[in-house]
Amino acid sequence: MSDSFATRATLDVNGTSYTYYSLPKLGERFDIARLPYSMKILLENQLRCEDGVSVTPEHIQAVAEWQASAEPDTEVAFMPARVVLQDFTGVPCVVDLAAMRDAVVKLGGKPEQINPQIPSELVIDHSIQVDVFGKPEALDLNGKIEFQRNKERYGFLRWGQKAFDNFKVVPPNTGIVHQVNLENLARVMMTAERDGQMLAYPDTVFGTDSHTTMINGIGVLGWGVGGIEAEAAMLGQPSSMLIPQVVGFKLTGKLPEGATATDLVLTVTQMLRKHGVVGKFVEFYGDGLQHLPLADRATIGNMAPEYGATCGIFPIDAESLTYLRLSGRSEEQIALVEAYAKAQGLWHDANSPHAEYSATLELDMGQVQPSLAGPKRPQDRVLLQDLKSNYRQNLSVFTEARNKRSGEIADFIAEGGGAAVGNEATNKGYADIEIDGNKVRLKDGAVVIAAITSCTNTSNPAVMLGAGLLARNAAAKGLTRAPWVKTSLGPGSLVVTDYLKKAGLLDDLEKLGFYVVGYGCTTCIGNSGPLPTEVSAGIAEGDLVVTSVLSGNRNFEGRIHSEVKMNYLASPPLVVAYAIAGTTDIDLSSEPLGTGSDGQPVYLRDIWPSNKEIGDFIARTVGPEMFKNNYADVFKGDSRWNNIDSPDGDLYAWDPASTYIKNPPYFDGMTMQVGQIQDVHGARVLGLFGDSITTDHISPAGNIKKDSPAGRFLQERGVQPADFNSYGSRRGNDDVMVRGTFANIRIKNLFFGGEEGGNTLYFGSGEPEKMAIYDAAMKYKADGVPLVVLAGKEYGTGSSRDWAAKGTLLQGVKAVIAESFERIHRSNLVGMGVLPLQFDDGQSATSLGLDGTEIYDITGLEDGAAKRALVTASRADGRQVKFQVKVMLLTPKEVEYFRHGGLLHYVLRQLAARD
Template identity: 80%
Template sequence: MADTFSTRTTLQVGDKAYTYASLPKLGERFEINHLPYSLKILLENLLRHEDGVSVLPQHIEAVAKWDPAAEPGTEIAFMPARVVLQDFTGVPCVVDLAAMRDAVVKLGGNPDQINPLIPSELVIDHSVQVDVFGRADALDLNGKIEFERNKERYGFLRWGQKAFRNFQVVPPNTGIVHQVNLEHLARVVMTGDHDGQAWAYPDTVFGTDSHTTMINGIGVLGWGVGGIEAEAAMLGQPSSMLIPEVVGFRLGGRLPEGATATDLVLTVTQMLRKHGVVGKFVEFFGDGLQHLPLADRATIGNMAPEYGATCGIFPIDAEALRYLRLSGRGEEQIALVEAYARAQGLWHEPGAAQARYSDVLHLDMGDVRPSLAGPRRPQDRVLLEDVKQNFHDNVGALVANRDGNGDGTRDPQINRFERDGGDQPQAQHLAARPISRISLADEEHELTDGSVVIAAITSCTNTSNPAVMLGAGLLARNAVAKGLKAAPWVKTSLGPGSLVVTDYLKKAGVLDDLEKLGFFVVGYGCTTCIGNSGPLPEAVSKGIAQNDLAVASVLSGNRNFEGRIHAEVKMNYLASPPLVVAYAIAGTVDIDLTSEPLGTGSDGQPVYLRDIWPSNREIGDFIASTIGPEMFKQNYADVFKGDTRWNTIESPDGELYAWDDGSTYIKNPPYFEGMTMEVGGIADLHGARVMGIFGDSITTDHISPAGNIKKDSPAGRFLQSRGVQPTDFNSYGSRRGNDDVMVRGTFANIRIKNLFFDGEEGGNTLYFGSPGSTSQPEKMSIYDAAMKYIAGGVPTVVFAGKEYGTGSSRDWAAKGTNLLGIRAVVAQSFERIHRANLVGMGVLPLQFREGENAQSHGLDGTEVIDVTGLQDGQAKTATVLATRADGTKKTFEVDVLLLTPKEVEYFRHGGLLHYVLRQLAARKAA
C-alpha cells in the first residue's frame, strides 16, 4: 500500500510494537487538530488504505482540509475493519454469498473467491418470539419453539460457519446483536497482520442493522448498511461515500432526579430530527460527557437512525476505558486502546478544545424531563404529563372508520377511577366509548380504546443500560410492596438483551419482583421491538376485534412504526423500562401518571408513580454493588459455542451449498440468472405504469414487513400452496432467505396506504392491463399486478413523499422492489440507507424538486410515465413525462440520486453485487 505522506510509524505498548498510520505525522503537513473525532477516523482509514486506485492522495488531502461550511462533494472510499450481522439480515447475506459462489463458478472463477476478507460476526437474536409469557418456563418454551421453527435456517448458518473463513456465529439465547457487540465483540482498537507487519488501527464496523450505531457510544465509528453493502465489504470492496457534514451536539449539565437515559435520548432524537441530520455524522462533546455513563452514551448512539444521522458518536476517554474494564476486557487490550487513542489525538479530556463542526446544537441535560414517544414515530416525543392528551389527540383518526359501537358503550356514569377506588372523575373518561368485556382466568375485565395490551422491556436501546434496567426492577419491588399488580389484560415480557443483565437483576434481588408483576424472561433477543411480540391472548384479541379498539403497547424500544409491534395494536409508545412497568400496572395510556394514581394499594389507598419511583442514588448504589467484570467474563467465555440444541442441528458440508428445491426458507435467489461478463448501460425509461403513490414516512417496515404473514396475503397463499400451515408461517423476517416469500411480502404491510384508494390500508394497487388496453383498471395486490406487468414487459415506478425508506436497514425493501419490476422510485426525500440499497439493487432513486410532489403535479396513478435525459447515469437531473388517459401531458424535472461515480458504475452493472462478481471473476481470468 502507498504512503504518500510518510505517516507510517511504530507504537510501543508494553512489549509489543505496532505499525500505524500516524495522524500527528500528517498534521505536520495539514492543520487537522480542528477536525471532528469521526473525520479523524475516516482520515486514518484513507491513509491506511491508500492504493493509487480507490484511495488517492487527493482523497486524503480533501479530508485533511475539510471545510465545515462546505457542501459534501468529494467522494471517498471507506473500508470498515469488520462486519456485524443479525440473523434476519444475516441469513439473506449468507444466501447471497452462497449464490455468488455458484455464480462466480459459472463466470469462470473459483468458489473460494467468495469468502469474507474481514472479521464477520453474526448474532442470532431476531428469531425468538414471545409465544409464551408471564410464567417461569417462558424462556425455555420460547427457545424450544424458536429452534423448531428455525432449524432449517440455523442449519444453513451452521453450514456458513464451516464454509466461510472469517465468519463466526453467536448462537441463539445469547443476547441482542448490538448489546453483544458492545459488551464483547467490539475491540475499539483492532490489530492485524498486513504485509508481514503487526498493525494497530481503529475498530470500525458495518452492521446489517440500523442500530449498529449503538457501538458509537464507545468511540467505534460504525453504522448500519444494507446487506448488499455489507456483503461487498466482507469481500473487500470499499464503500463509496461523500465526505460528510458533521453536526456537533454539546451536552452540558447532568440528568435531574427522575429522568432516565431514555428520556435523554428521546429529547436528543426530537431535537436532531427537527434540525435535520439525514446523511450527516453527529458527534457528541462537552462537559456533560463526564457525567454520562457509557451505557447512556450507547443508548444515544443506538437511536441515530431515529434522529436520521449516519452515526451518533462519542470519543474515547476515561469512561470508555472504565467500561472496557467493567465488561471484562483484558488489561493488554485496554492499554492498547488508551495508548493508541492518545498517540493519534483521538483521546478526549474534559475541557478539551472544541473541534470545528458544520453546525452545533446544545442541550443542558438538567432540562430533560420524563418522556415517551408515540404513538407511531420515535421522534414524536411527548412529556409524561401529556401522554393522556396525546392519546386523545390521536385516537380519533384511528377509529374514524369504526362501524358503530359494537356490543357495548361505556356508561357515562362509570369511569376507571370509580372502579379502582379513586374519587376524581376525569372528563375525558366520561365520553361514551366501545367496551369489550372479556374473561381472563375466570374473571371479567373491560377493554377499551387506550388499553395497554403489551408492556415489553425489550430492545438493546435500553436493555444494555443498567440504570434503567435496575430502575425498572426497583420500581417493581416498590410496587409489589404496595400491593400493586399488572393489569390482567397486559401481555408482559422481559427480554434482558444479554445473560449479564439477568445475572445482575438476580444479584440485586429484583428479578423476583419483576416476575411478580408478570415480567418473566421470555428470551435473549430482539423481541417486541422488531415485531416478534407473539400472539395476544385469544380473549384479548377477540375483544379488540369485537369493537375495532385502538389499543396500545408500551415498550422500551427504538421503533414504533405502524404495523410493526403487533398487527392488532394501533398505538405504540416508546418508554423507559421503569415506565413500561408503570403502564403495565395502570393498564391504559388514557392516564396522567404524574397526577393520577396507578391503582389502589393493599391498604386501600391510591398509589401514585411518585410513591414507587426509585431515586438516582439508589439506582447508582445498586449498580455499584451488583455489576462487575466477572459477570461478563463468565457469560462470554464460550460465546460462539452454543448449547446442545444448536450443536445437534444438521447442516451440510462443502464449498457450494446444496440447495433444496423444496425449502420455503432457503432458496438460491434469481439475481444472477443469465449473468455474463458484459456490462450494461443506464437507459431512459419509457412506458412505465405507476405501481403506487404513497405519502410521507413510508418505512422499510411498510415496504418489507418483518412481522406476521397473513394467511390470505400473497405470501400466505404461496406458503399454503407449498404445504405450510398458517401456524407454521413464522414471520417475514425469518423467511428472508427465500425470495418467493419476500417478493410477495413487498408492499404487503397491512398499514401501508396506496393513495390510489384514499385512506384505505393494505398493499393493493390498480392494474391497467397490457400496453394499449382499454379495459377498466382492476384492483389487486401489488404483487399480483407486478407479475402481470412483468409478463407483459411493462416497467413500473413508485411515487412517494418525504422520508421514504426510513427505519431499519432492510435490504429486502430494495430487493423486493427490484423483483417486482419497479425500475424507479420518485420521492420527496429518501432515508440514507434505503437510497443506497435501491442503487445497490439497480432501482433508480429520483427526487422531486423542493416543494414538489405527486399531488402538486396532479398525478393520480393512471398516467403512463417516461423518464428521459439520464445520459447513461451522468445526468444530475432527468425529465419525467406523465401522459394521462385523455392524452394530456405533464412534464417536470427530478434530481437523479446516483451520488457518486462509483454508484453510477454499480448501476451500470445492474447492482453492487453484480459489480463485485465481475471484478472477482475478471481477477481469476487474468
C-alpha cells in the first residue's frame, strides 16, 4: 500500500509495537482536529487503503478537507475491517459464494480463489420461531422444531464453515447477531500482520442487517448493507460511497425517573426522522454522554435505520473501556483501544475539541417521557398517556372497512344469498371465546402478542431488569397476564438469562407468562409463531382489530403477524404492563392495569421500579464472568449443531431435490466478456405503487401461504404446508423466493385502488387479466417483454434484504422508477443489475397521469454515461407522455458494476482473471 503523506508511525502498547497510520501526522498538513469522530475513522481508512487506484491521494485530501455544509459529491472507496452476517441474509451470501466457486471453475479458475478476504462471521439468530410459549419447556421445544425445520440450511452453513477460510459461524441458541457482535465479536481496534509488521487500525464493519449500527454505540463505524455488497467486501472489494454530511446530536442532562432508554431512542428517532438524515452520518456528543451507559448508546445506535441515517455513532471514551472490561475483553485489548484512540485523536472527554457538523440537534434527556411507537412505523412516537387515543384514531380506519364488509354480508343475506359464513354481524367488535378453561370476551384493541424481543432492547440490562422488577411487583399484588395474550421472552444473549436468574427475576417474569422461548429476533422479524387456535378463531369471527406490543425496532404492516393489524413498539417493562392490561384501549398513565388480590385497583405507577433500584440490581448481578463463561466456546455449538450432517469438499454438492438450497441462475452462461448498458424498449408495468413501499412489502418475508405461488411450488414437490417454514428460512432457494417477491399481504398495487395483496394486471394479447405478480412476470418473460416498476417516495425503506433486489431481477424487472429510494435498496438494485431511476422533483406517476397501462421506453442511457434519461409512456390510444428521470448510478464504480451485469459478476471476472 502507498503512503503518499508519510503518515506511517509506531505505537508501543505494553511492550508490543504496532504500525499505524497517524492522523496527527496528517494534521500537520490539514486541519483535521475539527473533523467529527466518524470522519476521522473514514480518513484513517483512506490512508491505510491507499493503492493509487481505488484510493488515491486526492481521495485522502477530499476527506481531510471535508466541508460540513457541502452537499455530498465526492466518491471514495471504503473497505470495512470485517463483515458480520445473520442467517436469513447470510445463507444466500454463502449460497452465492458457493455458486461463484462453481462459476470460477467454469471460467478457468480455482475454487480457492473464492474465499473471504477479511474476517467474516455469521450468527444464526433469525430462524427461531415462537411456536411454543408460556411454559418451562418452550425453549427446548422451540429449539427442537428449529433444528427439524432448518437442518438442511444448517448443514449447508456447517459446510461453509469448513470449506471457506476466514469464515466462522455462531450456532443457534447463542444470541441475537447485534448483541453477540457488541458483547464478543467487536474488537474496537483490529490488528493484522502486514509486510512483516503488526498493524493496528479501527474496527469497522459491514453487516447484512440494517441494525448493524448497534455497534456504533461502542465507537465502531459500521452499517447495514445488502448481501450483495457484503459479499463484495468479503471478497476484498471496497464499497463506493459519497463523502457524507455529518449531523451532530447533542445530548444533555439525564433520563428522569420513570423514563427508559427505549423512551429516549423513540424520541431521538422521531426528532431525526423529522429533521431528515437519510444518507447522512449522525454523531452523538455533549455532556449527557457521561450519564449514558454503553447499553443505552447501543440502543440509540441500533435504531439508525429507523431515523434514516447511515450510522448513529458515539465516540470512544471511558465508558467504552468500562463496557469492554465488563464484557470480558482482555486487558491487553482494552489497553490497545485506549492507547490507539488517544494517539489518533479519537478519544472523547471533557477536554476534547468541538467538531464541526453539517447540522446540529439538541435534546435535554431530562425531558424524555414514557413513549411507544406505532401502530405501523417506528418513527411515529406516541406518549404513553396518548396511546389510547392513538389506538382509537387508527381503529376508525379499520372499523369503517369492517362496517362496509358487514353491510355487504347483510345485503347478501337479505337478497336470499343464504347464511353468512361465520359471524353474521362482523361489526360488533368482539367475540366470546373459551381459552384455558375460561370464557372471555376478546375485543378490538386486545393485545394478543406481548413480546420482549429484538436486539434493540434485549441488550440493555436496565430495561431487562426493569421488566423483571415490574413483573415481580405485579405478581406480588396478584396481577397476571390477560389469558388471550401470547407472551414471550427472547433474550439477546445467554448473558441476559444469566443475570435475570442471578437477580431472581426470571421466575417473576415466568409467573406472568414470559418464559424464554429462544435466543433470536423472534417476533420483531415476524417469527411470532401461531396465535392460540381459540384466539385466531375469535379474531376471524369478530373480524377484530387486535394489537401487539413488542420491544422491537420495526412494526411495519404485515410484519409482526398476519392476523394483527396494529403493532406498537415499547420498552420491555411496558410490554409486561400491556400483557397484564390485555388491551391498548387503555391509558396506563391514569387507568388501573387491573385489580390486585386485595380487591384494590393497581396502577402502573404502583409497580414501576425506581431508577436506583434498577441500578442497584445491575451493579449486583452483571459482571465479566458471565460474558467470559458464555462466550468461551462461542463457535462450538451444542450437540444438535455438531450432529448435523454436512458435506465436505471445496465445491458444494448441490441437491437438485432441495427446496432450501439451490445453485442460483445468476452466472448461467456467463463469459469473461463485459456487456453494455442498453436502453429499454417495450416494457410493461409489473407494479404501480405509492409511498413507503418497504423491503418487507417487496421481499419474501414471513409465512408462506399454501395457495400462493410459492406454496403451490412447494406442494408440487411434496412439501406439506406444515413444513413450509418461512420465506426467510428458504432464502437459499431462488425458485421459492422469486415466487414470494411482491407477494406481501399488505402491499397495495394501485392497479386495484386500495386493495391489498400481491396481484397485478397482465396485459397480453386479449383483455387485461388479474393474477399474482409472479404469475404475470413469468408470462411476460415467456412473451419476451421487459418490465418496470413505478413507485412513490421512500421506495425500499426497511431491512437490508437483498432478495428485494434479487427477486425483482428474477421477475424480469429492468428498471424501477420512483420518487425517492432508500439507500441500501437502491444500492442492492444496482448490484443486481436493475436500473434505479428517479422522477424529477415534484413529479410522480400521479402528476404525470400514468396509470400503469402504458408501454414504456427508456432511452438515452448512453452505456451508463448519462445522468438523465428519457422515459416515453405510450397509451393504448396512441398518446404519449414523455418525461426526464435521474439515472441513479451514483458513482463510476456503480456504472462499471452495471456494465458487468451486477456487482457479483464484476467481482467474479476480476478474480477469474487472476493467476
